[in-house]
Amino acid sequence: MGYVAVTGGQQAIEHAEKLVQMFRLKDAKNVLQTEEILSQMRLLIDRVMGEGGLYAPEYAALALKQSEGDPAEAAFLLRAYRSTLPRNYYSMTVEPGEMRVIRRISSSFKDIPGGQLLGPTYDYTHRLLNFDLRKEENESIQQLIQDLNVEVDDLESVNTFQKVANLLRDQGLLANRQVEDIEPCDITREKINFPASRSARLQMLTRGETGAMTAMAYSSMRGYGVVHPTIGELRVGYTEVNIPYPFSDDEEDSIYIGEVLLTEVETINSFTQNEKGDVEFMLGYGLTFGQNEVKAISMAILERSLETVGNTPTQDEEFVLLHIDTVEAHGFVSHLKLPHYITFQSMLDRIRHAQENAKTKKKEDQQEREVSFSTF
DSSP states (O other), X not given: OOOOOOTTHHHHHHXXXXXXXXXHHTTOSSOOOHHHHHHHOHHHHHHHHHHHTOOOHHHHHHHHHHTTTOHHHHHHHHHHHHTTSOOOOOOOOOOGGXXXXXXXXXXXXXXXXXXXXXXXXXXXXXXXXXXXXXXXXXXXXXXXXXXXXXXXXXXXXXXXXXXXXXXXXXTTOBOXXXXXXXXXXXXXXXXXXXXXXXXXXXXXXXXXXXXXXXXXXXXXXXXXXXXXXXXXEEEEEEEEEEEEOTTOSOTTOEEEEXXXXXXXXXXXXXXEEOTTSOEEEEEEEEEEESSOHHHHHHHHHHHXXXXXXXXXXXXXXXXXXXXXXXXXXXXXXXXXXXXXXXXXXXXXXXXXXXXXXXXXXXXXXXXHHHHHHHHO
16 A cells, blocks of 8 residues: 655644634533543543543543544543553452442342332433523522432442342352453453454454444344343442552452442343253353443343354354454544555556557457458
8 A cells, every 4th residue: 555745744733733722612612621521421431542542531531632532532542651651460359249339230130129210321311402401500500410419329328239140040040150260361462363362352342333333133033143142140339449459469469549430331131052962041241341231232142142152243243353453444444545546546657558458459359350350
């Protein structure tokens, strides 16, 4: 693929960057603060953090401001920044079963221990434009927060709940997955090879682009795959993160460094017969930063689909994992905007040469026909 330099390129590029800032701000009445993006665009923040692979809400807000709200560009910026950071520690294994839950539902069971906890969700509202938001004022916001503050405080102090999947597992109805007793693959430092390990697959899925994963999961459910599950449990909540204590030989010693908001989904899929002859349900698993439920469900579907053998697109490991990566896909498609002058000129030369050959052959054929006719 040939590229050539654009004449006066450096000056043009610098001016293009200035135009970006002008177009970003020319109609602004007030400068949009990153704090406002952070506090009022929480679902977009969560999506960018998940696709960028970095749990940093403030930096995600900054990336969104810089990219003018383009989530793919913001995820690109966040992942690029992440690549510059030192890797000081690996955290201890995070246990989502111990999360401080703010939302928890199951579509498989009506009654679950602790009950269904709807929490913050748009699932049960009409998709109608709320024109009152155009005139929303600080006074009305403060009044709303004051009215619901007690309820929110109670919600965020909810205790942990037993996982629904464990209830099925205790009854011998759910297959126990053999955990790989090896160090997980780090896809940010190791080149992905196929077939990929389960740890590599899960990492690529959890950083995947929400729309691409949703589309692929949807295709599987419509019949271009074999996975159409029910949700055993979907939970959203805050999970503690600990790192090993650096001055101790005991592997169990750790230091609490904070908590992260996670969405975890465990799906119940069609049953199968194990080696002992017992019939068990198969589990699909999804986990992502923030509250991004559709992505977590899609991840659980694709994770389960990739562990089944077949010829559908969602059972092709390389097809799924390489095409859901937002930075990979965004960058490769966007590169078409770069100069391809030499490549296209080569194509023009070939087609012109082919046209000339066709004309020459047509002329020769015409001459042969004329000679044959005169001879006759």
